Amino acid sequence: LAKTTQPISMDSYEGQEVNITCSHNNIATNDYITWYQQFPSQGPRFIIQGYKTKVTNEVASLFIPADRKSSTLSLPRVSLSDTAVYYCLVADTGFQKLVFGTGTRLLVSP
Amino acid sequence: DTAVSQTPKYLVTQMGNDKSIKCEQNLGHDTMYWYKQDSKKFLKIMFSYNNKELIINETVPNRFSPKSPDKAHLNLHINSLELGDSAVYFCASSASRDRAYNSPLHFGNGTRLTVT
Numbered sequence: 001l002a003k004t005t006q007p008i009s010m011d012s013y014e015g016q017e018v019n020i021t022c023s024h025n026n027i028a029t030n031d032y033i034t035w036y037q038q039f040p041s042q043g044p045r046f047i048i049q050g051y052k053t054k055v056t057n058e059v060a061s062l063f064i065p066a067d068r069k070s071s072t073l074s075l076p077r078v079s080l081s082d083t084a085v086y087y088c089l090v091a092d093t094g095f096q097k098l099v100f101g102t103g104t105r106l107l108v109s110p
Numbered sequence: 111d112t113a114v115s116q117t118p119k120y121l122v123t124q125m126g127n128d129k130s131i132k133c134e135q136n137l138g139h140d141t142m143y144w145y146k147q148d149s150k151k152f153l154k155i156m157f158s159y160n161n162k163e164l165i166i167n168e169t170v171p172n173r174f175s176p177k178s179p180d181k182a183h184l185n186l187h188i189n190s191l192e193l194g195d196s197a198v199y200f201c202a203s204s205a206s207r208d209r210a211y212n213s214p215l216h217f218g219n220g221t222r223l224t225v226t
Contacts, residue, residue, distance in 0.1 A: 043217025100153035
């Protein structure tokens with residue numbers, strides 16, 4: 001399993017764009033990059049997934065450079081409700097033995 | 111409608127007891143999982159079932175026994191509970207076990223187990 005490294009915590013203010021970068025130097029050819037969000041007392045919730053270049057949905061954007069050794073989750077104009085832990089994972093096309101690290105704790109202040 | 115539901119939400123018990131956690135998903139998914147989140151917030155897979163068949167069994171004490179009566183249910187039974195079993199246990203499901211892409215995990219809201 002490819003390991004990921006992300007900042008332990010980040011602070012932001014309402015209305016700002018937040019970019020959380022994840023390093024995955026040992027990503028394999030078949031691995032996809034997936035991001036989850038977890039609120040206190042809830043299970044992780046899928047946000048976005050990609051393989052290369054850029055992916056955008058109604059919640060976030062995911063930027064993946066050509067070498068795929070890192071990825072950046074971009075949250076546009078965050079609000080207080082975006083305060084959560086964000087996990088970056090890589091997974092291949094096999095069994096989903098996902099390992100969630102400590103994630104990045106994002107705190108959005110007024 | 112709750113997609114993945116677990117019961118109970120909280121479970122407080124004494125060492126040596128046996129307890130069960132139930133999980134049900136109404137998403138029509140084929141694969142279900144049990145994850146454990148420890149005090150340091152690491153979330154690790156314990157078991158996975160695909161259509162009632164055990165496909166992943168990580169290094170978990172055999173005091174933990176999953177049971178899947180049908181593909182919509184995956185229960186976790188724990189015997190002889192120990193202090194170190196205190197954690198939050200999450201049930202999850204996914205549409206497919208064979209590919210990670212377009213088959214994200216859907217998690218329940220967890221069961222906080224406290225062993226005293």
